[in-house]
Amino acid sequence: MKIVRTGPLAFTVAFESEEELAAEARTNLSAGGLRLPTAEKLAIFSRLSLVLRLAGGGEATASATVVAPLPDGVALAVDGDTAALVEALRAPPQTPGEAGLEEAVEETDDEDQGAPRGNVWDRLRSISRMEKLLLAPKADRVERAILAQDSDPQVLYSLLKNPRLTADEVIRIAKSPFLTFQTAEAIMKSTQWLSNLEVRVALVHNAKTPPAFAMRLLHTLPESEVRTISHGAATSMALKQAALKKLQGYT
Secondary structure: OEEEEEEOOEEEEEEOOHHHHHHHHHHOHHHOEEEEEOOOOOOOOOEEEEEEEEOOOOEEEEEEEEEEEEOOEEEEEEOOOHHHHHHHHHOOOOOHHHHHHHHOOOOOOHHHOOOOHHHHHHHHHHOOHHHHHHHHHHOOHHHHHHHOOOOOHHHHHHHOOOOOOOHHHHHHHHHOOOOOHHHHHHHHOOHHHHOOHHHHHHHHOOOOOOHHHHHHHHOOOOHHHHHHHHHHHOOOHHHHHHHHHHHHHHO
């Protein structure tokens, strides 16, 4: 199991094999718990955001509460149906184009409950730009997944005003080839979103991110990510040189 801290109270938990997931499901997840191996000091009753992954499988998000210290980490009480969480991890990986729609769970009013996703897709394709801009701040999860793929930068910016937006959705927006200065700036100004390592990494690796923003974010990344940028993953020569210079400071 690999653990990466992605924010003050956020972690990515990666199971390296089905056997490892099965063992955790049998001993802890089946009872609504999770063992989080970490050297981080986490106070009892702290609320955590988790992204769980299985190598070769799926990905799921969850919230959890620290309930006890362990010799090598902490014990968590995971919110919701942990059996469904395990099934989501065992699901086959999706292609990038399908992921947004398949992961989305509708949060609409009763009159919209159960509407086929294809109908939502067709409806959003047929509405005007102004209707999309008005819908984005109040869109449900399925609608947001479709709007996040829109080629109109203003639609992406309007999505950031949606109070139900999740970190995964912000990451998709940060990776968008239609990112603009305005949208990148809105993400940069949010402490909640910028505390997520994956959001910062997505912005740094997006060629549409203003260079000044990428430079500022570079100094918040872990050494492994800075090394990746220095080895050719930079979006500009200036960013690569800054990464090389930062690496010299580690030695």
